[in-house]
Amino acid sequence: MRNQFNILLSLIIFFAFTMHSCQSKTETETEKIATKQGIIVPKIDSLKYSEKYCCVLSPEQGFSVYDNPKGKIIGTLKRMGNIKEDNQVPYKIYLVTGDKKVKIENFREISSEIFAINYTDSAEGFVKVVDSSKSYWLSVAEIEKNGFKTVNWRDQMIEQSKGVLGYYANEPGLRLRKEPNSKSEIIGSVRGDLFEIKLTKNISGQWCKVKVTKYKEHPCNTDLEEAENIESQTEGWLKIIDDNGEPNLWSYTRGC
Structure with a gap:
């Protein structure tokens, strides 16, 4: 009975170590992708x-x-x-x-x-x-x-996030998630230049925690006051670097 218990315990430790190693490897790989370009x-x-x-x-x-x-x-x-x-x-x-x-x-x-x-x-x-x-x-x-x-x-x-007009998702858009991984709960979608993205310094590999403001009209083409123009604001995680190491976001480099 004791031998069976020891074997079972060894298997549990082995699988736990294997899962941890796989997770660490995945985190290392995503960090490498995020910083290669x-x-x-x-x-x-x-x-x-x-x-x-x-x-x-x-x-x-x-x-x-x-x-x-x-x-x-x-x-x-x-x-x-x-x-x-x-x-x-x-x-x-x-x-x-x-x-x-x-x-x-x-x-x-x-x-x-x-x-x-x-x-x-x-x-x-x-x-x-x-x-x-x-x-x-x-x-x-x-x-x-x-x-x-x-x-x-x-x-x-x-x-550069604070200095640019805003970041916007490349087409066809990005999914805003609760946690920094593709299996996490989707809490919204971000598409087009009415969804302004501000980045934080909270990062995880290719992911960044962001603040998304959805405007009724684009800030460059509206007579509405800023507070009146805001439709909604959400926080979550976006995959800001794609699997090739390129940005998933763009900005107006020349302003409005």
Whole structure:
């Protein structure tokens, strides 16, 4: 009888440990997804608006481009040209390899006329840039040495939440849940730009606790007073980062 009890106890402990390990693994994986992609911005936020870095945010000397994390340098990502001859120079960055230069187009507008180099992966102190299908990497140590930093999308959105007009759910919308997981009770749905989302610093992997305000009319196009215009307010959890590491939210970077 005692042997049977010991076997049963061992099985209970084994399954409890296994479930805990699976849960920890899942939490680790979702945290990795939530932080794998982001942007490169000046360490001092106000320098985003400095002529020195404007308008595609980058130091004058650019960033060295590596063929792999801890690999060899194959070029430089930098601005080229004379602003006296071309007033669009601040908006142009090139991948320069020897005498060859390729104009890069895929940046992210993070404020009115302010663009950031975005990265699509991170590994071993490097971030992947320019083209997710090719192997172009920047050193995080060099980025920081030049007065810049890497910020994942989740942290960037939370940091900017108070300053933007509001965040809105990508189509086809998001489900607001009671807890930060896809099996939790649904307490509402968020879709379109009448549902304004404010983020809190309460996070869990790809999820963030939010405050959602449903307006009768969009705040940019109404004569109603703010209090009169509010239809409802709700708190809950939204999955603000999708399974590819991209934001599930958007904002009006140029205001109303």
